[in-house]
Amino acid sequence: MSLYNLKRSLSNAVKRFLRVPTADERAVNALLKEIQRALIKADVNVRIVAEFTRKVREKSLSAEVPPGFSRRDIVLKSVYDGLVEILGERRPTLQLAKGTNIMLFVGIEGSGKTTTVAKLAVLLKRKGYRVAVVCADDHRPGAYQQLLDLLSEHEIPVYWERGVKAPELAEHGVKKLREEGYNVILVDTAGRHKNEQSLIEEMQVISAKVKPTHTFLVVDAATGQFAYQQAKAFHEVSPIGGVIVTKLDGTAKGGGALSAVVATGAPIYFICTGEKLDEIEPFDPNGFVSRLLGMGDLRALSERLHEAYIEMKKLKEAELLPEKFNLLAFRLQLQQARKLGPLSKLLELLPGGLSLNLPPEAAQEASKKIDKWLVIMDSMTREELENPKIIDRSRINRIARGAGVYPEDVREMLSNYKRAKRMMKAFKSDRAAKRMLEKLTRSVP
Secondary structure, three states: OOHHHHHHHHHHHHHHHHHOOOOOHHHHHHHHHHHHHHHHHOOOOHHHHHHHHHHHHHHHHHOOOOOOOOHHHHHHHHHHHHHHHHOOOOOOOOOOOOOOEEEEEEEEOOOOHHHHHHHHHHHHHHOOOOEEEEEEOOOOOHHHHHHHHHHHHHOOOEEOOOOOOHHHHHHHHHHHHHHOOOOEEEEEEOOEOOOHHHHHHHHHHHHHHHOOOEEEEEEEHHHHHHHHHHHHHHHHHOOOOEEEEEOOOOOOOHHHHHHHHHHHOOOEEEEEOOOOOOOEEEOOHHHHHHHHHOOOOHHHHHHHHHHHHHHHHHHHHHOOOHHHOOHHHHHHHHHHHHHOOOHHHHHHHOOOOOOOOOOHHHHHHHHHHHHHHHHHHHOOOHHHHHOHHHOOHHHHHHHHHHHOOOHHHHHHHHHHHHHHHHHHHHOOOHHHHHHHHHHHHHOOO
């Protein structure tokens, strides 16, 4: 399963979920089962997939739904956030200093390191930097020629010396290019076989010689979960460094490689999605997940829901402040009331209760009224919800038409809102609060 196939599997799973009539537990489980299958085929660690499934299921089915959103929105946000967490929640930014920036590249043999050096060199030159490359590969004779072939048309110089060991070659090249005024110098090193220790030792020796400002480990996406050991060993000795994942276009294990690297704590700075020099891009977990799911607006949905949760928190705090108790806070109370308790007793205990000593036989009618009042408030503007004082006769008529109710129903809802607010004000007095609490206590058998 290539990256394209992973994207197709995930986006198809989301599309099928969007077609189901109700986003209930059965629909959520079906969606998660498809996503699990796709991630495991992409070589993502089974433990990571299991933890992802647990978190997404829990959030999807138990999270409170803010006004203006649906349970379906909550599920999509949970899936999106879960995948972003697997792939690294923060997008690292390549910070370049005003002076000379020295970038050291290391990697296992065959990881695509030399091509990656050329890609990043071209990318940085297009951004306006004076870029040069040092070929410090003293094992592969064709490395220098490969860099020349890739970079000659872009007029990026490549430094190399025959018969010189890699640490000294890197040191000589960096010194010469720095003197010539290049402000970004990329140092390519020899690849190693699958022996992480020799890789780390070489990195440490060359690092001592050239003192890099940035150190990158180049990882082949085809290594899948095995990328964990490479990235872990690298990150332990160079926590300021980062990772570049290559060949994501031609492997079934790209998801496994990305998630394995993230699990080590090493940041992924770039990904390479093809052989051409321009097929390198900064790794943005949010954008990457949106592309995988085939829904470019998921990030916006996630951000809007996050803002809605913040607003809900503010409203819950405002419930205890009479001067801030508006129709938004009142609506939140009603929504909470519909989710909890036997309604006949719950309404008695709401702050500023809607109807104390509510007869049990009236519970069904009370439920219908709450539903009607919620529809009425959904037909109001944000300004009206925040400042109910502006609701005059013409606004009442407009709101009633939009909600499909009579103006008297709107007035009844407003009357109960005002009553709740008055009762909340009563709590500002200790004596009044005591009387109110005694009344509420007597109403509960």
